[in-house]
Amino acid sequence: MLSALLILIAALFFTGIINRTKSMASGRKGPGVLQPLFDVWRLFRKGSVYPATAGILFRVAPTICLASIFMALLVVPFGREKGLLSFSGDFVFFAYVLALGRFLSIVAALDTGSSFEGMGASREALYGMLAEPAFFVLMGSLALLTGHTSFHEIFNALHLGSWVSYALATLATFVLVMIAMIENSRMPVDDPKTHLELTMVHEVMVLDHSGFDLGLILTAGYLKFAIFGALIVNLFIGMVPTGYAIPLFFLIQGGMAVAVGLIESFMARFRMSHNPQFITVLTSVALLVFFGVLLISGRFL
Amino acid sequence: MNPVNLFLLVAALFLVLLPFLRGAYQRIWLLGGVLLMAVVTSVPAWQVLTGATREWLLPGNGVIGEIPLRLDGLSAWFILIINLVFLTGAVYGLSYLRHYQAHRNTLTLHYLSFLLLHLALLSLCVIQNSLVFLVMWEVMTLAAFVAVIFEHEKWVTVKAGINFLIQSHISLLLLMVGFLYGAIHTGSYDLAAFAGLPGGRGTATALMLLFIAGFGIKAGFVPFHTWLPYAHPAAPAHISGIMSGVIIKIGLFGILRMLLILSVDFTTVGYLLLAVSLVSGVYGVMLAIVQHNLKKLLAYHSIENIGIIGLGIGLGCIGLGGGHPLLAALGFGGALLHILNHALFKSLLFYTAGNVYQATHTLHIEHLGGVMRKMPLTSLLFLVAAIAICGIPPFNGFVSEFLVYAGLYQWMQEASLVTLVVIIFTIMGLVLIGGLALLCFTKAFGIVFLGNARRGHAGAEVSRGQLAPLWVLALLILLIGTFPQVFTGFLARPVAQFTAMVPHAGAAVEMGTSGLEPVPLSGVVNGMVTPVAAAAWGVILVSLLLWALRSLVIRTKSQETSPTWSCGYVAPTPKLQYTAGSFARSYTKLFRAVLTFSRRERGVDAIFPAGGHYESHADDKMEKWFVDKPVNGFQWLMSRLLFLQNGKLQVYILYGILFMAAVILIPVFTGWLGDLLQFLKQL
Numbered sequence: 001m002l003s004a005l006l007i008l009i010a011a012l013f014f015t016g017i018i019n020r021t022k023s024m025a026s027g028r029k030g031p032g033v034l035q036p037l038f039d040v041w042r043l044f045r046k047g048s049v050y051p052a053t054a055g056i057l058f059r060v061a062p063t064i065c066l067a068s069i070f071m072a073l074l075v076v077p078f079g080r081e082k083g084l085l086s087f088s089g090d091f092v093f094f095a096y097v098l099a100l101g102r103f104l105s106i107v108a109a110l111d112t113g114s115s116f117e118g119m120g121a122s123r124e125a126l127y128g129m130l131a132e133p134a135f136f137v138l139m140g141s142l143a144l145l146t147g148h149t150s151f152h153e154i155f156n157a158l159h160l161g162s163w164v165s166y167a168l169a170t171l172a173t174f175v176l177v178m179i180a181m182i183e184n185s186r187m188p189v190d191d192p193k194t195h196l197e198l199t200m201v202h203e204v205m206v207l208d209h210s211g212f213d214l215g216l217i218l219t220a221g222y223l224k225f226a227i228f229g230a231l232i233v234n235l236f237i238g239m240v241p242t243g244y245a246i247p248l249f250f251l252i253q254g255g256m257a258v259a260v261g262l263i264e265s266f267m268a269r270f271r272m273s274h275n276p277q278f279i280t281v282l283t284s285v286a287l288l289v290f291f292g293v294l295l296i297s298g299r300f301l
Numbered sequence: 302m303n304p305v306n307l308f309l310l311v312a313a314l315f316l317v318l319l320p321f322l323r324g325a326y327q328r329i330w331l332l333g334g335v336l337l338m339a340v341v342t343s344v345p346a347w348q349v350l351t352g353a354t355r356e357w358l359l360p361g362n363g364v365i366g367e368i369p370l371r372l373d374g375l376s377a378w379f380i381l382i383i384n385l386v387f388l389t390g391a392v393y394g395l396s397y398l399r400h401y402q403a404h405r406n407t408l409t410l411h412y413l414s415f416l417l418l419h420l421a422l423l424s425l426c427v428i429q430n431s432l433v434f435l436v437m438w439e440v441m442t443l444a445a446f447v448a449v450i451f452e453h454e455k456w457v458t459v460k461a462g463i464n465f466l467i468q469s470h471i472s473l474l475l476l477m478v479g480f481l482y483g484a485i486h487t488g489s490y491d492l493a494a495f496a497g498l499p500g501g502r503g504t505a506t507a508l509m510l511l512f513i514a515g516f517g518i519k520a521g522f523v524p525f526h527t528w529l530p531y532a533h534p535a536a537p538a539h540i541s542g543i544m545s546g547v548i549i550k551i552g553l554f555g556i557l558r559m560l561l562i563l564s565v566d567f568t569t570v571g572y573l574l575l576a577v578s579l580v581s582g583v584y585g586v587m588l589a590i591v592q593h594n595l596k597k598l599l600a601y602h603s604i605e606n607i608g609i610i611g612l613g614i615g616l617g618c619i620g621l622g623g624g625h626p627l628l629a630a631l632g633f634g635g636a637l638l639h640i641l642n643h644a645l646f647k648s649l650l651f652y653t654a655g656n657v658y659q660a661t662h663t664l665h666i667e668h669l670g671g672v673m674r675k676m677p678l679t680s681l682l683f684l685v686a687a688i689a690i691c692g693i694p695p696f697n698g699f700v701s702e703f704l705v706y707a708g709l710y711q712w713m714q715e716a717s718l719v720t721l722v723v724i725i726f727t728i729m730g731l732v733l734i735g736g737l738a739l740l741c742f743t744k745a746f747g748i749v750f751l752g753n754a755r756r757g758h759a760g761a762e763v764s765r766g767q768l769a770p771l772w773v774l775a776l777l778i779l780l781i782g783t784f785p786q787v788f789t790g791f792l793a794r795p796v797a798q799f800t801a802m803v804p805h806a807g808a809a810v811e812m813g814t815s816g817l818e819p820v821p822l823s824g825v826v827n828g829m830v831t832p833v834a835a836a837a838w839g840v841i842l843v844s845l846l847l848w849a850l851r852s853l854v855i856r857t858k859s860q861e862t863s864p865t866w867s868c869g870y871v872a873p874t875p876k877l878q879y880t881a882g883s884f885a886r887s888y889t890k891l892f893r894a895v896l897t898f899s900r901r902e903r904g905v906d907a908i909f910p911a912g913g914h915y916e917s918h919a920d921d922k923m924e925k926w927f928v929d930k931p932v933n934g935f936q937w938l939m940s941r942l943l944f945l946q947n948g949k950l951q952v953y954i955l956y957g958i959l960f961m962a963a964v965i966l967i968p969v970f971t972g973w974l975g976d977l978l979q980f981l982k983q984l
Contacts, residue, residue: 048861050863054865056677067847075836095732103691103742103743113751113752116866117879122883128736129736130736133733197868212854273890276891299718
C-alpha cells in the first residue's frame with residue numbers, strides 16, 4: 001500500500017523534474033515542475049478527435065494500457081513493505097502485464113492505418129522484445145543471489161556488503177535505468193522532443209490520440225518512470241528502516257529524474273539502426289551481473 | 302454397460318450409417334456421433350481425473366494378444382482436451398463447410414474421416430498394446446490425410462497432404478522399430494511390460510530417443526517440423542484447428558506416455574528435450590513473423606508452442622532425474638496446462654482465420670486489412686486468442702508460461718554452475734519467444750484486422766451459429782486465466798503420476814500402475830497460481846473501472862472524426878499503409894543470419910514500363926538442410942541406378958528370372974556353406 005502511494009507521489013513530480021533539468025541545462029527558464037500535471041488535467045477536460053480509420057480498439061487501448069501499468073505498480077514493494085500484490089514470481093507478472101500495455105498500444109497505433117504509426121509500432125515491438133531478456137536475466141541473478149523469487153523477498157534479502165555487490169548494484173541500476181529509458185522511449189533510443197515522425201518511436205504511435213485518451217497515455221508514461229525508479233530505490237533500501245527509507249526514496253527518484261534530464265540534454269539519440277545493438281548490450285550487462293552473482297555465491301569452483 | 306463396448310458400438314453405428322444419409326441428416330448424424338463419442342469417453346475420463354484409474358481388457362487374438370486399455374490421469378486429461386476440440390471443431394466445421402454443399406461425395410468422405418480421426422485419437426489415449434497402438438496411429442494418420450486434402454482439386458493441397466503422409470510414415474517407421482524392439486525383448490506387446498526392459502537405463506534411454514524422434518515428427522519439433530507449415534494452410538479451417546489443437550499434441554502424449562513407462566535416464570532426456578524445445582520455440586516464432594499466409598504463420602506458431610510445452614516436459618524430466626519433486630510438478634504441470642491452453646487459443650485462431658478466409662477469399666496478410674470493421678466479433682475473438690498466445694495476462698497463456706518460469710527460477714536455487722548457465726539461457730530463450738510472439742501477433746492482428754482494406758474485399762460477419770463454438774473457446778481462455786487454480790487442481794492426478802517417479806519417493810515405484818495418491822505438491826502449485834488469478838482479476842477490474850471513468854468523463858465532451866494524420870498529405874490511399882513486410886522489416890534485418898528469402902522481381906525500367914512484379918518468400922533453412930538436401934542426395938543416388946529401368950520387357954523378364962533363381966539358390970547355397978563350415982570345423 002505504502003509503495004503504491006509513494007510511487008504515485010513520485011510520479012507527480014518525475015517528469016516535471018526531467019523537463020526542468022533539461023531546461024536548466026539548455027539555459028532556459030522552463031516550465032514549472034508541476035506543468036506535466038496541468039497538461040494532463042487540461043487534456044482530461046478536452047474533447048477528442050478520432051481518426052476516421054480507427055475503431056473501438058483505438059479508443060479502448062489507452063485505458064487498458066494505463067490499467068496494465070497500474071497493475072505493474074501494485075507488485076512493486078517498498079523496502080520492508082510489500083506491494084499490494086506480492087507472490088512468488090511476481091516479477092514475471094510485472095514484465096508480462098507491461099507487455100499487455102505494449103500489445104494494445106501497438107495495435108491501437110496500427111488501427112489508424114497510418115504508415116508513420118506503423119513504423120513506430122514496429123520499432124516499439126522490436127525494442128520491447130530485445131529489452132525484456134535483460135530484465136529477466138537481472139531478476140534471475142538477484143533471485144539466485146538471495147534465494148527468493150518475489151520482488152519483496154528479493155529486495156529484502158539483498159545485502160550490500162562487499163565491493164563486488166556494490167559493483168553489481170551499480171550494473172543493475174544501469175540496466176534498470178536503461179530499461180526504463182527504453183520502456184518510456186527516452187533519449188539514447190528515442191527522442192520525445194523530435195519533430196520528425198520518421199525518427200520517433202513512442203511519440204509517433206500516439207500521434208492521433210487526443211483528449212482524455214492522450215491524458216491517459218501521458219499518465220501511463222509518468223507512472224512508468226516512477227515504477228522503474230522505485231525498483232532502483234529498492235535495490236538500495238532493503239535494510240533501511242521505513243522512517244529513513246521514505247526520504248531516501250524521494251532522493252533517489254529525484255536523482256534519477258535529474259540523471260534522465262542530463263542524459264537527454266547531453267546525449268544525442270542513436271541512429272535507429274544502431275538501437276538494437278545498444279539494447280542487446282543491456283542483456284550482456286545483465287549477464288555480467290549474473291556471472292558476478294555466480295562469483296559472489298561461490299559457484300565458480 | 303462397459304464404456305469401452307458402448308464406445309465401440311457408438312463409433313461403429315455412426316461410421317457405418319453415415320454414408321447412407323444425405324444433406325442435413327448427414328450433418329446431424331456427424332454431430333451426434335462426435336457428441337456421443339465425446340460423452341461416452343468424457344464421463345469415465347472425468348471420473349478418473351477426480352477419482353481412481355480404470356482398466357479394461359479387450360480380448361484380442363493369437364497374434365496380438367490381449368488388448369489392455371488403461372485410463373489414467375494423463376489419458377483422461379488428453380481425452381477431455383480432444384473431446385473439447387472435436388466438439389467445437391465439428392460445430393464450427395459444419396457451418397464452415399456449408400459453402401461446399403455441392404461436393405456431396407467429398408463431404409461424405411470428409412465426415413467419415415472426421416469421425417475416424419476422433420475415434421483414433423481417443424483410442425490412442427488408452428490403448429496399451431503396442432501393435433494395436435500402431436494400427437490406430439496409422440488410422441489416425443490416414444484419416445488426417447483424407448481430412449487435410451479436402452480441397453483436393455488444388456495441387457498445393459494434395460502436395461501438402463502427401464508431404465504429411467510421407468513424414469507421418471517416417472514417424473510410424475521409427476515407432477514401429479521402437480515398439481518391436483521392446484516387444485521382442487520383453488516378450489509382450491503390453492506397453493506396461495516395457496518397464497521391465499532388459500538392458501537397464503542405457504537401453505531404455507536409447508529407446509526413448511527413438512520414441513522422441515518418432516513422436517517428435519508428429520508433434521512438430523524442429524527439425525521434424527517441416528510438414529506442419531504445408532499441411533495446416535492446406536487443410537480446411539476446422540481441420541487446421543484440430544490438427545494444431547490435438548493431432549500434434551498426440552505426439553507429445555506419446556512422449557509423456559513413454560516417459561511414464563520406460564525407466565530412462567531422466568536427466569539426459571530432460572536436457573535433450575530442453576535443447577530441442579528451445580530451438581523449436583525460438584525457430585518457430587522467428588519464421589512465423591516473416592510468413593505472408595495467415596494460416597502458415599499460425600502453423601509456425603504451433604511449432605513455437607510445442608517448444609514451450611517441450612520446455613515444460615524437459616524441466617519436469619530434469620526434476621525427476623535430480624530428485625526435485627517441485628520442479629517436476631511445475632514442469633509437467635506447466636506443460637500439460639499449456640497443451641490445453643494451446644489447443645484452445647490455436648484452434649480459436651485457426652477458426653477465426655477460417656472466417657476471414659470465407660469472407661475475403663484470401664489469407665494473404667498483405668492483401669487484407671480493415672477486417673475488423675466488417676467482422677467485429679471475429680476480430681474480437683482473434684484478438685483474445687492473440688493476446689492469450691503471447692502469454693499475456695489476464696488470459697490462459699500466461700498461467701502455463703508462469704508455471705514454466707516458476708519451475709526455472711525454482712530450479713535455479715539449487716543448481717550447479719553449468720546448470721545455471723543452461724537455466725539462464727533457457728530463461729532468455731523463453732523471454733525472447735514471448736517478445737517475438739508479441740511482434741508476430743501485433744503484426745498479424747494489426748495488418749489483417751485493422752486499418753483500411755488493402756484490396757477491395759467484400760465480406761460480412763459469419764453466422765451466429767458459426768461463431769458460437771468460438772465463444773465457448775474464448776470463454777475457456779478467459780476462465781483459465783482468471784481461475785487457474787481450478788484447472789491446476791484437475792491436473793493434480795496426471796502430474797502426480799510423474800512426481801511419484803522422483804527417486805527419493807521410493808526407488809521401487811511401479812510406473813503406470815493405478816492408485817497413485819495425488820501428492821501434496823499439487824497444493825503447492827495451486828498456491829503458486831492463486832495469486833496469479835488475483836492479479837488477472839486486478840487487470841480486468843482496473844481496466845473496467847478506468848473504462849467506466851472514461852465513459853463518465855467523455856460523455857459531455859465533443860467527439861469528432863477527422864482523417865488520420867499523414868504529415869499534411871491529403872490523399873492517402875490504403876496502399877500507403879504500413880504493410881506486414883515493412884512491420885517486420887527491422888526485425889528481418891536484425892535476424893538475417895537465420896532467415897533467408899527468395900525473391901522474384903521484374904523491375905519497372907523501360908520508358909513505357911510494363912507492370913512491375915515483386916515477390917518474396919521466407920525460406921525454411923532447416924527444411925533445406927534436413928529434408929531437401931538429403932532427399933536430393935537420395936534422388937541423385939537413385940538416378941545412378943536408373944539404367945536398370947530401361948523399359949525393355951526382355952530385361953525385366955530377366956530380372957524376374959534372376960530374382961526367382963536367387964530365392965531358390967540362396968537357401969541351397971547357405972546350406973552348402975553350413976555344411977562346408979561344419980566340415981572345416983571337424984577338420
